[in-house]
Amino acid sequence: QVQLVESGGGLVQAGGSLRLSCAASGMIFSNNVMGWYRQAPGKQRELVATISSEGSTNYAGSVKGRFTLSRDNAKNTVYLQMNSLKPEDTAVYYCNLKHWPQDYWGQGTQVTVSS
Numbered sequence: 001q002v003q004l005v006e007s008g009g010g011l012v013q014a015g016g017s018l019r020l021s022c023a024a025s026g027m028i029f030s031n032n033v034m035g036w037y038r039q040a041p042g043k044q045r046e047l048v049a050t051i052s053s054e055g056s057t058n059y060a061g062s063v064k065g066r067f068t069l070s071r072d073n074a075k076n077t078v079y080l081q082m083n084s085l086k087p088e089d090t091a092v093y094y095c096n097l098k099h100w101p102q103d104y105w106g107q108g109t110q111v112t113v114s115s
Contacts, residue, residue, distance in 0.1 A: 009109030
């Protein structure tokens with residue numbers, strides 16, 4: 001079993017920055033993909049960014065150039081640096097770890113961007 005603990009959400013003005021962290025613990029296999037998804041009220045959950053164990057990243061078009069995802073394999077932790085935040089980035093952000101066929105989710109952290 002794997003546990004994901006998220007931190008770093010909050011309220012920020014448009015144009016500001018936040019950094020989300022997600023620490024994984026438990027039975028973690030080295031070959032995995034970690035990342036962040038988000039869900040705004042009334043919308044489906046969507047991909048924000050993912051990163052493989054080797055460091056290959058994938059970003060949603062809406063965040064490319066503003067968000068940076070990194071990971072520390074020694075700590076089983078990923079970091080999402082979010083810059084130039086917009087009101088449309090407001091959502092609950094969920095950490096995810098995939099090691100096929102397992103798929104684990106954190107409880108979510110709220111990010112609110114005021115205009």
